[in-house]
Amino acid sequence: MDDTELHRERILRHVSPIITGRFIGYQASYTREVRVGRPLAVSVYVAAGIAQLLGSLLRMKPARRSLKELRMGPEFLVTPVRLRDDLGQTYEIEMHGQLPQSALHRGDLVQVRTEPQKDRTLPVKLMQVVNLTTMQPLTPRIPTRWSHLGPAVLLQAAAGLMVTGLLVAALLR
Template sequence: MDDTELHRERILRHVSPIITGRFVGFQTSYTREVRIGRPVAIVVFLTAGIAQLLASLFRMKPARRSLKELRKGPEFLVTPVRLRDDLGQTYEIEMHGQLPQSALHRGDLVQVRTQPQSDPQLPVRLMQVVNLTTMQPLTPRIPTQWSHMGPVMLMQAAVGVLFAGAVLALWLR
């Protein structure tokens, strides 16, 4: 056993929804992909396809994306954050998204609201942090499945739903 293993600090993961402590620092960030559910992707893809078909009839160039691209989902930044409480215990929390670099400085007193993740092996997720040193509330922003699909695709899907609804109403009349 070498000297580094003797002095390795113990990192706690399972914590209450609110943690108050000193900001120790950010760890190395990485990206994680969020998959979009098959039913949502198929409904948006098919209804947008109706609008794309209509656009091609009027010789307009529709925006096209494959179902595979749509299901892939957005990637977001994951940054492990470490906090130390008054007892000297270190907690690791995952922050999804980004915060301004100047928002937190080593040693700042912070209060963090967390939420457990669907995978119990992962640390809890940071939902909101209040820097008690500066009294600044901070919320990391991440892309959603709707922002990943994009406004053009969602507008095409809405037009497709309206057109399909109109055709169905005429047919049932």
């Protein structure tokens, strides 16, 4: 190996749930989609459909979304974060969601709590970070399945379940 070759920094995968080190920086962000399970999507879709049917009889405007739209879950931002520990080793962690721009600066001493992801080929996921330089605890915020379904569809589903429950109770008397 001669001196003209570029030296590539070795990125490690950390297995401990707590990593303490210096914040190096963010890498290029991208989006990832969370799928909504078929049973949940179908049950919400059917219950909301019952409420939509009742609403159409009462001339109310329903919030319509297809089953395919419900199954395609929310997209969230994934940002690889790099840290360097006291031994000079570099670690890459995935941050799902966003933090305020002013939360972390290059060189800040941070302590992160991580969890392994379902896909073991991916780096660990950042759950919480404490900026030890400013003593500020930070938690990235990501959209959930419930926020993706939306309040209008969830309210329609709840109304549909109540109507179905009342009909079943009336028929069983």
